[in-house]
Amino acid sequence: MTKLVKYRINTLVGPFDRLGAVVGDKFVDLNLAYAAYLVNVAKEDAPYKVASARVPTDLLEFIEGGQKTIDAAKEAIKYVGDKKLNVTGPKGEKIVLNPNEVKLLPALPSHKSRMFAMGRNFKGHTPPETWPQRPAGFLKSTYAVVTDGENVVYPKLITEILNIEVELVAYICKKGKNIPKEKAMDYIMGYSMGNDISARTQQRLDIQDRRYVYPGKNADTLAPLSPYVVLKDEIPDPYVLHMWSRVNDKPYQEAVVDEMIFNYEEIIEYYTRDYTIYPGDMIWGGSVAYIDRSLGPLKVGDVVECEIERIGKLKNKVI
Numbered sequence: 001m002t003k004l005v006k007y008r009i010n011t012l013v014g015p016f017d018r019l020g021a022v023v024g025d026k027f028v029d030l031n032l033a034y035a036a037y038l039v040n041v042a043k044e045d046a047p048y049k050v051a052s053a054r055v056p057t058d059l060l061e062f063i064e065g066g067q068k069t070i071d072a073a074k075e076a077i078k079y080v081g082d083k084k085l086n087v088t089g090p091k092g093e094k095i096v097l098n099p100n101e102v103k104l105l106p107a108l109p110s111h112k113s114r115m116f117a118m119g120r121n122f123k124g125h126t127p128p129e130t131w132p133q134r135p136a137g138f139l140k141s142t143y144a145v146v147t148d149g150e151n152v153v154y155p156k157l158i159t160e161i162l163n164i165e166v167e168l169v170a171y172i173c174k175k176g177k178n179i180p181k182e183k184a185m186d187y188i189m190g191y192s193m194g195n196d197i198s199a200r201t202q203q204r205l206d207i208q209d210r211r212y213v214y215p216g217k218n219a220d221t222l223a224p225l226s227p228y229v230v231l232k233d234e235i236p237d238p239y240v241l242h243m244w245s246r247v248n249d250k251p252y253q254e255a256v257v258d259e260m261i262f263n264y265e266e267i268i269e270y271y272t273r274d275y276t277i278y279p280g281d282m283i284w285g286g287s288v289a290y291i292d293r294s295l296g297p298l299k300v301g302d303v304v305e306c307e308i309e310r311i312g313k314l315k316n317k318v319i
Contacts, residue, residue: 002074003311004030004190004229006059007102017105018057020097021077022228023085027097031057032089033076039090041079047090059229060109060280063173063189070189070231106147106225107192109171109280115140116271117167117196117217117284123259124289135262135270138214140196140284144223151319152197154300155219159199162298162318165287166245166253166306168238169194170264171229172281177272184268187277190231191238193308194284195224195245195316200297224306226314235310239263242309243288247295247302255288 003022008015020027035051038044054072056062062069080087085096119136120126146152154162173189196217203216235241239258246252262270267283298304298318306314 002070002077002231002234004059004062004107004231006105006107006227006229008105009097009102016057018102019059019062021073023077023081023096025099026085027099027102028077028080028085029089029093029095029097030073030076031055032093032095033080033087034072035090036087036095037076037079059107060113063109063171064279066173104148104227106145107227107229108142108145108225109282111142113142113280113282114278115142115194115223115282115284116267118262118267118286121261121286122255122288123261124255125287131261135267137267137271138217140223141218142223144218144220145225146221146223146316147225147227148314148316150224150316151221152224152304152316153221154298154318155199155202155215155222158215158219159201159203160297161200163198163200164245164247164252164298164304164306165196165198166243166308166314167194167196167284167287168192168241168243168257168308168311169225170238170283170285172277172283173279175276175278176268177276178274179268179272179277181265181269184265185232187268188232188264189279190229191235191308191311192229192282193226193306193311193314195304195306195314196284196287197222197224197298197304224304224314224316226312228312230311241311244307245288246305246307247298249303249305250295251291252295253288254291257285259288260285 034055035047038047169192199216
């Protein structure tokens with residue numbers, strides 16, 4: 001399975017943000033792995049230059065590279081696998097890393113990326129009489145993003161009720177406008193996972209005020225995002241995936257993605273009417289049903305864990 005991971009590694013000359021692939025329990029630096037492949041297999045004289053063009057270290061550039069970049073990355077992964085992970089870069093650089101050697105980063109393509117988040121989009125999340133008649137979305141701020149293992153800061157000035165919302169996140173891979181739903185999936189590169197943490201007190205005020213700024217969804221740290229992206233060809237049918245969330249190891253939410261009211265095809269068709277989407281934009285598909293509301297809202301000290309089948313887990317502590 002091709003699962004990308006975004007991370008930061010410290011070196012003698014400073015920290016560098018890199019893009020890797022998860023291979024077993026290791027991370028493989030895709031750019032350096034492809035450079036090694038170019039030197040040792042393709043006999044390329046300028047491996048670093050070619051590798052930087054074909055397998056960028058930046059997630060947004062990787063997405064913009066399209067299928068050619070994905071194919072090159074898979075070639076790099078195959079090369080490393082054939083060598084049983086016993087490989088180094090053209091100048092002896094370390095390619096295969098243990099997760100504890102790096103700092104995970106959120107799989108955020110860019111702060112220019114737009115995060116379209118769907119509200120009330122799962123059948124069990126709200127009563128049928130409140131279901132929207134059309135996709136009901138809003139924009140989440142990329143500056144609210146944190147990732148696995150980082151803290152969520154309780155926004156005590158704006159809410160007395162804080163809830164979690166596990167969501168499947170789709171990544172847009174090419175520019176498009178007025179996209180029919182029959183072609184919408186061609187615009188998705190892969191999937192990740194987010195937690196649309198909601199400051200309910202403020203959110204209700206935001207709704208009354210017509211959501212023009214929406215701090216109830218965009219206060220600092222209210223957008224935990226996984227460091228992983230699984231490519232679409234590894235998840236041909238996202239609607240069969242199971243989703244869960246837990247608070248202090250107690251079940252909180254559970255559903256299957258096909259319980260969406262409006263699927264990704266319908267969402268893309270609706271929001272691209274006279275409106276252009278770009279590579280690196282993201283669609284948060286909506287939150288699933290609560291299975292135990294007796295747990296109540298989040299409190300300082302709670303540990304929140306979201307999980308989506310085939311993508312992984314996302315764990316954060318409320319402080």
